[in-house]
Amino acid sequence: xxxxxxxxxxxxxxxxxxxxxxxxxxxxxxxxxxxxxxxxxxxxxxxxxxxxxxxxxxxxxxxxxxxxxxxxxxxxxxxxxxxxxxxxxxxxxxxxxxxxxxxxxxxxxxxxxxxxxxxxxxxxxxxxxxxxxxxxxxxxxxxxxxxxxxxxxxxxxxxxxxxxxxxxxxxxxxxxxxxxxxxxxxxxxxxxxxxxxxxxxxxxxxxxxxxxxxxxxxxxxxxxxxxxxxxxxx
Amino acid sequence: xxxxxxxxxxxxxxxxxxxxxxxxxxxxxxxxxxxxxxxxxxxxxxxxxxxxxxxxxxxxxxxxxxxxxxxxxxxxxxxxxxxxxxxxxxxxxxxxxxxxxxxxxxxxxxxxxxxxxxxxxxxxxxxxxxxxxxxxxxxxxxxxxxxxxxxxxxxxxxxxxxxxxxxxxxxxxxxxxxxxxxxxxxxxxxxxxxxxxxxxxxxxxxxxxxxxxxxxxxxxxxxxxxxxxxxxxx
DNA sequence: CGCCCCGTTGAACGCGCGTTTAGTCTTTGA
DNA sequence: TCAAAGACTAAACGCGCGTTCAACGGGGCG
Numbered sequence: 001x002x003x004x005x006x007x008x009x010x011x012x013x014x015x016x017x018x019x020x021x022x023x024x025x026x027x028x029x030x031x032x033x034x035x036x037x038x039x040x041x042x043x044x045x046x047x048x049x050x051x052x053x054x055x056x057x058x059x060x061x062x063x064x065x066x067x068x069x070x071x072x073x074x075x076x077x078x079x080x081x082x083x084x085x086x087x088x089x090x091x092x093x094x095x096x097x098x099x100x101x102x103x104x105x106x107x108x109x110x111x112x113x114x115x116x117x118x119x120x121x122x123x124x125x126x127x128x129x130x131x132x133x134x135x136x137x138x139x140x141x142x143x144x145x146x147x148x149x150x151x152x153x154x155x156x157x158x159x160x161x162x163x164x165x166x167x168x169x170x171x172x173x174x175x176x177x178x179x180x181x182x183x184x185x186x187x188x189x190x191x192x193x194x195x196x197x198x199x200x201x202x203x204x205x206x207x208x209x210x211x212x213x214x215x216x217x218x219x220x221x222x223x224x225x226x227x228x229x230x231x232x233x234x
Numbered sequence: 235x236x237x238x239x240x241x242x243x244x245x246x247x248x249x250x251x252x253x254x255x256x257x258x259x260x261x262x263x264x265x266x267x268x269x270x271x272x273x274x275x276x277x278x279x280x281x282x283x284x285x286x287x288x289x290x291x292x293x294x295x296x297x298x299x300x301x302x303x304x305x306x307x308x309x310x311x312x313x314x315x316x317x318x319x320x321x322x323x324x325x326x327x328x329x330x331x332x333x334x335x336x337x338x339x340x341x342x343x344x345x346x347x348x349x350x351x352x353x354x355x356x357x358x359x360x361x362x363x364x365x366x367x368x369x370x371x372x373x374x375x376x377x378x379x380x381x382x383x384x385x386x387x388x389x390x391x392x393x394x395x396x397x398x399x400x401x402x403x404x405x406x407x408x409x410x411x412x413x414x415x416x417x418x419x420x421x422x423x424x425x426x427x428x429x430x431x432x433x434x435x436x437x438x439x440x441x442x443x444x445x446x447x448x449x450x451x452x453x454x455x456x457x458x459x460x461x462x463x464x465x466x467x468x
Numbered sequence: 469c470g471c472c473c474c475g476t477t478g479a480a481c482g483c484g485c486g487t488t489t490a491g492t493c494t495t496t497g498a
Numbered sequence: 499t500c501a502a503a504g505a506c507t508a509a510a511c512g513c514g515c516g517t518t519c520a521a522c523g524g525g526g527c528g
Contacts, residue, residue, distance in 0.1 A: 019475090021475080021476095039273075041514070041515065041516085042515080042516065042517090043514085043515085043516095051476075051477090052476075052477060052478080053515095053516080053517085054476080054477070054478090054517075054518080054519090055475080055476060055477080057516075057517060057518085058475080058476080062516075062517080063515095063516065063517090115403060115406065116350060116406070117406075118406045118407060118409060122406065122407055123407055126403070126407060144441060145440065145441060145442070146439055146440060146441060147437055147438070147439060147440070147441055149429075149430065149433055150429060150433065151429055151430070154426060154427075154429055154430050155429075155430040155433065155434075157426075157430075158400075158426075158427050158430035158431065158434075159430070161400045161403055161404060161427075162396045162399070162400045164399075164403060165396070165398075165399030165400035165401070165402055165403035165404070166392075166395045166396045166399035166400065167399070168399055168402070168403055169349060169360070169395055169398060169399035169402055170395060170399070172349065172350070172351075172352040172356065173352060173356055173357055173360060175352060192388060192391075192392075193388075193392050193395075194449060195383075195384060195385055195388055195389075195449065195453075196383065196385070196388050196389040196391075196392035196393070197392065198445050198446045198449050199383055199384065199389065199446065200389075200392075200434065200435070200438065200439075201434070201438055201439040201440050201445070202438050202439075202440050202443055202445065202446040203381055203438050203446075204381070204434065204435055204436050204437050204438040205380055205381060205434075205435040205436075206379065206380060206381070206435050206436050207378060207379060207380060207381055208379070209436055211432050211435070211436065212432045212433065212436040212437075215428060215429065215432050219429075253505090255505080255506090275484070275485065275486085276485080276486065276487090277484085277485085277486095285506075285507090286506070286507055286508080287485095287486080287487085288487075288488080288489095288506080288507070288508090289505080289506060289507080291486075291487060291488085292505085292506080296486075296487080297485095297486065297487090
């Protein structure tokens with residue numbers, strides 16, 4: 001049934017002859033994984049791509065191979081898109097500007113699924129964002145816009161994990177029906193969180209330095225790393 | 235094989251005769267779900283509980299019924315344990331003091347799995363924590379320890395979602411091998427995050443009020459709720 | 469022409485899943 | 499004492515999964 005219509009009907013594809021099918025399968029998989037999670041069956045992905053399940057195995061070896069290919073592709077695409085994005089101050093703002101490109105919205109959905117599931121891509125993804133945040137924060141500190149921290153690396157990671165984790169949790173609690181709604185979801189999330197974020201970032205939360213002083217007294221100089229064995233109150 | 239040894243060998247169980255089996259299955263399920271996630275098979279849970287899979291269906295109707303029973307039980311247990319916990323200031327500190335009870339550590343693991351998967355329990359869980367945070371924050375504000383917010387409800391939810399989401403993401407990225415390690419995991423997480431948290435809570439992040447003023451100028455008074463249609467920068 | 473190559477398919481395999489069925493024990497109570 | 503009730507199990511069913519197998523068809527090439 002599907003074997004007669006050639007992939008040439010997808011007119012925008014540059015490569016028509018050889019293994020554009022491979023890319024078509026990969027793209028369909030990214031979309032499906034983003035939409036339904038990683039438990040979706042190969043047959044469903046195959047149907048989306050207009051092929052059959054064994055062909056996916058033929059190209060990618062196994063379902064895990066397909067996942068790995070998707071991971072690599074998504075990470076590369078996001079890495080590339082991040083270079084293009086102007087003023088990627090905030091993690092969430094970046095994700096949103098990324099999701100609003102409409103073409104790369106599935107990438108964001110896939111990345112969120114990946115964060116939800118864990119694994120290598122998730123770790124790379126967070127590490128990459130934390131590293132980016134670190135240089136951005138360093139610039140802001142140098143420009144006198146942000147206060148310096150006693151442990152810049154830890155603060156960059158803190159802000160990244162907090163931002164990504166909160167977004168992930170919010171998306172998990174209010175899952176969008178369609179990946180198209182993901183943009184609206186992230187947008188609504190940012191609207192709800194904007195005021196508390198800016199408030200705390202501007203004035204802080206506490207009225208005195210007791211907690212900070214107690215913590216600084218409790219541990220030594222922070223940058224050296226894991227020295228204290230017990231846990232202070234946060 | 236298992237049919238000969240009675241459940242009486244689990245000497246600590248108060249109810250020995252009737253349907254202590256039901257509770258035993260439920261507890262085994264909570265532990266297994268916490269350990270391996272919700273994709274684990276009924277047969278595995280049955281083996282842990284020393285019964286067979288059909289008996290689980292006999293007692294709980296279906297696997298979803300078992301999940302619902304676990305959800306209800308875990309939510310009730312955590313609710314109860316929260317009442318006992320003294321000074322439950324921080325969400326994470328509360329979770330940690332809860333996890334350190336050793337007996338209720340699986341409950342925390344199950345709750346985290348549930349947050350990861352979404353669903354009703356996850357929503358109730360977050361809502362409950364946000365509500366608790368709101369009253370605690372109100373007390374701190376009244377005591378002059380915390381600054382007031384222009385939208386207390388939003389800030390309470392913000393802090394809750396940030397805290398839980400960050401913890402969830404961290405656990406997902408560095409999954410503990412055993413639920414026993416969960417305590418060490420949360421402990422390590424808090425150590426890594428403690429300094430940035432206290433720093434930002436004390437002094438804030440920004441050096442000037444430009445962002446806050448721009449936001450306040452952009453929207454009207456916040457408490458009324460969804461009025462602005464576009465998204466300001468966060 | 470005849471050959472091979474290779475993209476692609478339909479059919480099937482084995483597995484583990486949740487669930488159903490039928491039945492065997494053990495307890496209980498009229 | 500005998501039957502009803504309930505706890506519990508072994509076996510099996512149907513399903514969907516990822517994967518394997520054998521084969522078909524058409525294009526390039528000797």
